[in-house]
Amino acid sequence: MTLDTTAAAGAITVRDLHVRIGEVHAVRGIDFTLSAGRTLALVGESGSGKSMTALALMGLNPPGARVTAERLALDDGTTPQNARGDRIAMIFQEPMTALNPVFTIGDQLCAVYRRHRGGSMRAARERAVELLDRVGVPSARTRLGQYPHMMSGGQRQRVLIAMALMCEPDFLIADEPTTALDVTTQVKLLDLLAGLRDEFGLGMLFITHDLGVVARIADDVAVMKHGEIVETGPCARVLTAPEHSYTRSLIDSLPQPVPPTAHDGAAPVLSAHGLGRVYPPRGMFGGTPFRALTDASLSLSKGEVLGIVGESGCGKSTLARILIGLDRPTEGRVELGGEDMRNLPQKLRARRIQPVFQDPFGSLNPSWTIRRILDLPLRLHTQLDTSARKARVLELLKDVGLPERAAEATPRALSGGQRQRVAIARALAAEPQILICDEPTSALDVSVQAQVLELLRGLIRERDLSMVFISHDLAVVQAICDRVIVMDLGRIVEESATDRLFAAPRHARTQALKDAVLELPDTGTT
Amino acid sequence: MLGFLFRRSLLALFVVFAISVITFVLSHVAVDPATGIAGDSATDADLAAIRVQYGFDQPLMTQYAGYLADLARGDLGRSYLSGEPVGQIIAERVPATALLACLSLLFALGIAIPLGVLAALHANSWLDRMALTLAVVGQAVPNFWAGLLLILLFGIKLGWLPISGSDSLAHFILPAITLGSFAMPALMRLVRAGMIEVLEADYIRTARAMGLGEGQILFKYALRNAVLPVISLTAVQFGFMLGGSIVVESIFAVQGVGYLAWQSMSRSDMPVIQAIVLLISMIYILLTLFADLANAALDPRIRSKA
Numbered sequence: 030m031t032l033d034t035t036a037a038a039g040a041i042t043v044r045d046l047h048v049r050i051g052e053v054h055a056v057r058g059i060d061f062t063l064s065a066g067r068t069l070a071l072v073g074e075s076g077s078g079k080s081m082t083a084l085a086l087m088g089l090n091p092p093g094a095r096v097t098a099e100r101l102a103l104d105d106g107t108t109p110q111n112a113r114g115d116r117i118a119m120i121f122q123e124p125m126t127a128l129n130p131v132f133t134i135g136d137q138l139c140a141v142y143r144r145h146r147g148g149s150m151r152a153a154r155e156r157a158v159e160l161l162d163r164v165g166v167p168s169a170r171t172r173l174g175q176y177p178h179m180m181s182g183g184q185r186q187r188v189l190i191a192m193a194l195m196c197e198p199d200f201l202i203a204d205e206p207t208t209a210l211d212v213t214t215q216v217k218l219l220d221l222l223a224g225l226r227d228e229f230g231l232g233m234l235f236i237t238h239d240l241g242v243v244a245r246i247a248d249d250v251a252v253m254k255h256g257e258i259v260e261t262g263p264c265a266r267v268l269t270a271p272e273h274s275y276t277r278s279l280i281d282s283l284p285q286p287v288p289p290t291a292h293d294g295a296a297p298v299l300s301a302h303g304l305g306r307v308y309p310p311r312g313m314f315g316g317t318p319f320r321a322l323t324d325a326s327l328s329l330s331k332g333e334v335l336g337i338v339g340e341s342g343c344g345k346s347t348l349a350r351i352l353i354g355l356d357r358p359t360e361g362r363v364e365l366g367g368e369d370m371r372n373l374p375q376k377l378r379a380r381r382i383q384p385v386f387q388d389p390f391g392s393l394n395p396s397w398t399i400r401r402i403l404d405l406p407l408r409l410h411t412q413l414d415t416s417a418r419k420a421r422v423l424e425l426l427k428d429v430g431l432p433e434r435a436a437e438a439t440p441r442a443l444s445g446g447q448r449q450r451v452a453i454a455r456a457l458a459a460e461p462q463i464l465i466c467d468e469p470t471s472a473l474d475v476s477v478q479a480q481v482l483e484l485l486r487g488l489i490r491e492r493d494l495s496m497v498f499i500s501h502d503l504a505v506v507q508a509i510c511d512r513v514i515v516m517d518l519g520r521i522v523e524e525s526a527t528d529r530l531f532a533a534p535r536h537a538r539t540q541a542l543k544d545a546v547l548e549l550p551d552t553g554t555t
Numbered sequence: 556m557l558g559f560l561f562r563r564s565l566l567a568l569f570v571v572f573a574i575s576v577i578t579f580v581l582s583h584v585a586v587d588p589a590t591g592i593a594g595d596s597a598t599d600a601d602l603a604a605i606r607v608q609y610g611f612d613q614p615l616m617t618q619y620a621g622y623l624a625d626l627a628r629g630d631l632g633r634s635y636l637s638g639e640p641v642g643q644i645i646a647e648r649v650p651a652t653a654l655l656a657c658l659s660l661l662f663a664l665g666i667a668i669p670l671g672v673l674a675a676l677h678a679n680s681w682l683d684r685m686a687l688t689l690a691v692v693g694q695a696v697p698n699f700w701a702g703l704l705l706i707l708l709f710g711i712k713l714g715w716l717p718i719s720g721s722d723s724l725a726h727f728i729l730p731a732i733t734l735g736s737f738a739m740p741a742l743m744r745l746v747r748a749g750m751i752e753v754l755e756a757d758y759i760r761t762a763r764a765m766g767l768g769e770g771q772i773l774f775k776y777a778l779r780n781a782v783l784p785v786i787s788l789t790a791v792q793f794g795f796m797l798g799g800s801i802v803v804e805s806i807f808a809v810q811g812v813g814y815l816a817w818q819s820m821s822r823s824d825m826p827v828i829q830a831i832v833l834l835i836s837m838i839y840i841l842l843t844l845f846a847d848l849a850n851a852a853l854d855p856r857i858r859s860k861a
Contacts, residue, residue, distance in 0.1 A: 113764060129780070178859065
């Protein structure tokens with residue numbers, strides 16, 4: 030399928046691009062044209078081949094990859110790898126690791142300029158200051174002498190954008206550049222990129238899995254599945270009137286708000302009173318203590334889902350670790366069923382309260398079978414004999430929608446969504462009253478996310494579970510939570526029923542989070 | 556930073572104290588120092604006289620207190636054999652050992668870094684396998700055997716290099732290769748592992764995406780990150796070399812601290828042995844401190860944890 034955007038002079042033309050890695054045919058004969066001044070969004074779920082396409086375009090193929098194309102060149106015939114950093118630049122998903130940690134920002138920016146443009150260090154530094162200013166890095170001149178770790182994720186991504194623009198490229202390839210960032214930072218960066226595209230006439234290839242991001246920045250969309258482009262067209266048309274069933278299913282998978290249930294008056298199963306956490310200084314040269322949490326109080330009723338939202342570093346994961354019992358507060362206390370958690374034996378606490386973590390790839394022992402992973406909590410928390418435990422493992426798999434044969438597999442053999450189902454089954458094995466879920470769907474594709482949310486909703490209904498649901502994604506929170514707590518700088522700044530909170534936010538932080546929600550055109554869906 | 560140095564100095568003092576206790580007790584309990592001084596033909600009366608003369612008849616605590624008091628004044632005692640001050644004897648031998656250790660380290664790093672980088676760049680190729688084989692052989696062959704083989708080949712058969720003594724720089728070449736080839740494999744493998752990891756890092760991909768040259772990426776961007784753990788290991792290996800020099804200096808008759816240690820041990824010259832052990836442990840402590848400071852100088856993340 031071919032997508033020709035405008036017939037502007039500057040363009041990269043890709044015809045019949047194939048990428049093979051060993052036996053895997055990752056990209057299967059795709060065509061597109063990237064034109065000056067326009068943004069083409071390449072959308073798809075993990076494994077669809079969108080990042081492979083971007084890397085092939087840059088000539089940055091992973092080892093063992095074979096790339097063939099009928100045409101893969103700029104309009105003057107230059108191959109992209111010969112124009113790297115000069116006429117084509119790229120920014121990546123992980124701003125925290127994409128800058129060299131042992132060189133200053135100035136060194137890294139200037140190296141790019143001097144490599145392609147030559148000239149003095151002084152000229153390179155002036156150019157770096159000019160661009161850092163333009164991309165919104167405050168005190169640009171001072172920043173040149175700083176190292177990446179001294180900056181936030183958003184600032185680092187701005188530095189990377191400045192680095193990409195050092196030599197005034199004609200094309201910018203952006204591979205999920207806002208995925209690792211907070212939602213409010215994401216919106217600012219998308220607007221910045223759109224502004225830079227218009228100002229410099231950049232042709233931009235924007236790779237993302239997030240349709241909200243597409244709606245915000247793209248002129249045209251190409252939807253990828255299994256290495257092929259299944260649908261292309263202008264952004265507004267594809268998002269509002271998709272022609273392909275896969276595009277339709279992606280849009281339908283977006284989380285929809287559900288009306289919250291009130292749990293007023295019920296005795297809390299879990300409550301926190303004035304929690305605080307101060308971490309002692311770390312590092313070999315000493316340092317100052319860090320306060321991660323201040324005076325946090327909350328309560329959770331039976332059958333209730335309590336959302337905790339906030340940006341990275343706001344203290345939500347610290348709060349979760351304390352609620353699970355993995356960390357001790359330096360102030361305040363947690364009560365489980367009215368009893369102080371410090372007085373509860375660890376085993377009893379673990380039986381009542383179980384965690385589900387964000388990363389299903391890191392939270393399961395890779396060398397154990399799923400049966401062994403699920404058997405461990407059964408052995409710890411139940412009196413079942415071997416055959417009863419065997420049967421229970423199969424029941425648990427069925428409860429989370431996995432086939433029986435999954436019991437003999439290792440985590441490696443399962444997809445991200447399947448692994449997260451195993452993590453949920455493991456949490457359920459102890460038959461807890463409370464689940465603490467820390468960003469349980471943020472590492473998953475949108476269609477898998479929808480399935481996991483549906484699973485959690487069903488489990489809460491059937492088992493009368495209570496749940497603390499931590500997320501940075503307000504759309505997900507609206508789809509599952511009854512009540513929401515908003516955190517900022519280690520404090521709880523607002524608390525309300527989910528629908529009320531989004532209808533009439535009182536705190537500026539809540540308003541900022543709400544404003545950062547990216548909506549699709551017309552459909553009104555988030 | 557100053558607090559860090561102060562804490563490390565206190566720790567060093569404690570370690571030196573602990574080592575002085577261990578060496579003192581071991582050397583006085585394991586053997587009778589009087590027998591060592593008097594020799595095998597001494598009579599009981601000779602031994603009794605020596606014990607009184609050197610104070611070995613005093614309780615061990617009293618002897619140690621005296622030793623510690625002397626140590627605090629910088630007095631390491633006198634050799635039982637020559638009667639010369641131990642400080643002076645060791646000072647005469649330090650230059651040869653320092654030269655040997657530095658040359659060995661230069662040899663080890665000179666081979667380990669380029670070979671490690673090459674092995675990482677061509678991971679799993681014949682070159683990598685050859686480097687790995689070299690590493691395994693280097694670590695498996697004992698110093699004394701490697702030394703003897705080098706003497707046979709370069710000293711006796713080819714006659715290119717002197718095989719005994721420490722009169723000229725040429726005398727240090729074979730001992731330095733022997734000592735360095737023992738330290739080199741671990742360093743080489745760490746450089747290789749570090750480079751493989753760093754070359755897969757996101758910031759190297761960024762550098763490639765920005766069109767930087769491959770040489771700049773390898774030797775400026777990647778190597779600087781990959782050598783960070785190598786610095787700590789180098790300090791440890793340098794310490795091992797000081798210990799290993801006892802064997803190597805003996806083989807090549809290099810008039811250094813190691814050879815002195817071997818001579819003193821074979822004659823139970825306890826004050827000299829104790830002083831050498833203390834000296835080597837203090838150098839070890841200083842080396843790890845230097846390694847920490849060098850890491851902080853190269854890695855801004857360590858510096859800013861202040």
